[in-house]
Amino acid sequence: MALEPAAGPAKGRTLVRNIGLMFSGDVDRPLLDADAIVVEDGRIAAIGRLAELRGRGPFDQEIFAHECAVAPGLIDSHVHPVFGDWTPRQNQIGWVESFLHGGVTTMVSAGEVHLPGRPKDIVGLKALAITAQRAFSLARPAGVKVIAGAPILEQGMVEADFAELAAAGVTLLGEVGLGSVKAGYEAREMVAWARKYGIQSTIHTGGPSIPGSGLIDKDTVLEADADIIGHINGGHTSLSEAHVCELCERSTRAIEIVHNGNERVAIAAVQAARDLGVLGRVILGTDSPAGSGVQPLGILRLISLLSSVGGIPAAQAIGLATGNTARIRNLDGGLLEVGRAADLMFFDRAQHSAGRDLLHSIELGDIPGIGMVMIDGTVRAGRSRNTPPADRVPQIIGA
Numbered sequence: 001m002a003l004e005p006a007a008g009p010a011k012g013r014t015l016v017r018n019i020g021l022m023f024s025g026d027v028d029r030p031l032l033d034a035d036a037i038v039v040e041d042g043r044i045a046a047i048g049r050l051a052e053l054r055g056r057g058p059f060d061q062e063i064f065a066h067e068c069a070v071a072p073g074l075i076d077s078h079v080h081p082v083f084g085d086w087t088p089r090q091n092q093i094g095w096v097e098s099f100l101h102g103g104v105t106t107m108v109s110a111g112e113v114h115l116p117g118r119p120k121d122i123v124g125l126k127a128l129a130i131t132a133q134r135a136f137s138l139a140r141p142a143g144v145k146v147i148a149g150a151p152i153l154e155q156g157m158v159e160a161d162f163a164e165l166a167a168a169g170v171t172l173l174g175e176v177g178l179g180s181v182k183a184g185y186e187a188r189e190m191v192a193w194a195r196k197y198g199i200q201s202t203i204h205t206g207g208p209s210i211p212g213s214g215l216i217d218k219d220t221v222l223e224a225d226a227d228i229i230g231h232i233n234g235g236h237t238s239l240s241e242a243h244v245c246e247l248c249e250r251s252t253r254a255i256e257i258v259h260n261g262n263e264r265v266a267i268a269a270v271q272a273a274r275d276l277g278v279l280g281r282v283i284l285g286t287d288s289p290a291g292s293g294v295q296p297l298g299i300l301r302l303i304s305l306l307s308s309v310g311g312i313p314a315a316q317a318i319g320l321a322t323g324n325t326a327r328i329r330n331l332d333g334g335l336l337e338v339g340r341a342a343d344l345m346f347f348d349r350a351q352h353s354a355g356r357d358l359l360h361s362i363e364l365g366d367i368p369g370i371g372m373v374m375i376d377g378t379v380r381a382g383r384s385r386n387t388p389p390a391d392r393v394p395q396i397i398g399a
């Protein structure tokens with residue numbers, strides 16, 4: 001199990017060239033007219049045509065993409081980490097590294113709820129959140145950026161608790177509704193305190209996940225007004241399609257669709273967002289580890305589902321899991337733009353897909369094959385051990 005310290009980004013200059021298709025991560029303009037990227041000290045320094053970018057050398061390294069596609073690394077907006085690369089939920093180690101092989105370069109905690117003996121008293125829950133935030137900042141499993149330290153709201157918390165958490169570096173709340181704060185009016189007050197101190201909130205939506213958690217209905221979601229309507233398609237048990245569509249329409253907050261939710265309602269939610277012209281509010285997560293398991297390819301599977309069954313063009317579906325999440329959650333990667341972190345997924349049509357090319361294969365319901373994953377300019381994985389094999393994979397050709 002590789003637990004790597006969050007060392008600084010890669011030093012030096014890399015030229016990535018012969019890219020066949022480049023995804024911006026932006027749902028409004030999902031494809032870029034470019035075939036090369038210059039990465040400098042872990043950040044994107046230039047995007048354009050090879051003929052123009054060649055002159056920016058010398059380069060310490062070149063990556064020859066063999067005409068495969070490049071997109072921003074995927075962001076899983078909803079995970080439940082505990083510590084390191086271990087999850088007690090299904091007694092697994094190495095789960096984050098497995099997600100890296102599914103193209104995920106950043107994941108966001110919706111609460112470290114699976115910790116055995118998770119403290120529910122206020123000093124204990126604050127201590128856990130601060131510890132988790134510190135631990136994942138100081139040691140990235142397999143290089144993956146895990147944004148963690150997401151406390152679960154309990155009754156009795158006061159404004160000063162949120163100020164203290166924010167001052168200590170906590171930027172997120174765990175899913176509202178998983179603790180003793182379940183009523184809309186109570187949640188609303190705490191969510192507002194969190195927002196005042198720059199802490200982003202997510203609310204659990206739908207029926208109880210496991211025995212012990214509770215129902216959060218649409219009126220509670222609207223009243224609490226958290227920044228993110230967490231797993232709007234349930235985790236697993238969903239509200240009715242009518243109520244989910246009503247949430248998309250009446251709330252202005254982010255619409256989070258998860259792999260471990262109700263798939264039929266996932267389709268209804270993304271189509272409601274599309275029809276309302278608010279696809280920019282849709283973000284994707286797995287909601288794993290969970291009772292239904294740990295899905296290294298969960299984000300790719302969700303992209304494929306929303307595209308093939310939901311009718312969202314594949315290039316836009318990729319934007320839901322990259323640029324949208326980066327913008328809504330203020331993350332550094334997620335978009336291919338100069339100045340952003342060089343978190344890149346190299347991928348292509350899976351071998352023997354019936355699709356005529358990468359985009360068509362996703363729109364037919366296949367998942368693509370990953371050939372390489374880069375985080376902060378460092379190559380963290382080569383050909384994925386988890387996806388089907390990609391037609392074409394990139395090659396590092398040295399200086």
Ligand SMILES: [Zn+2]
Nearest residue numbers: 175204209235
């Ligand atoms: Zn939940």
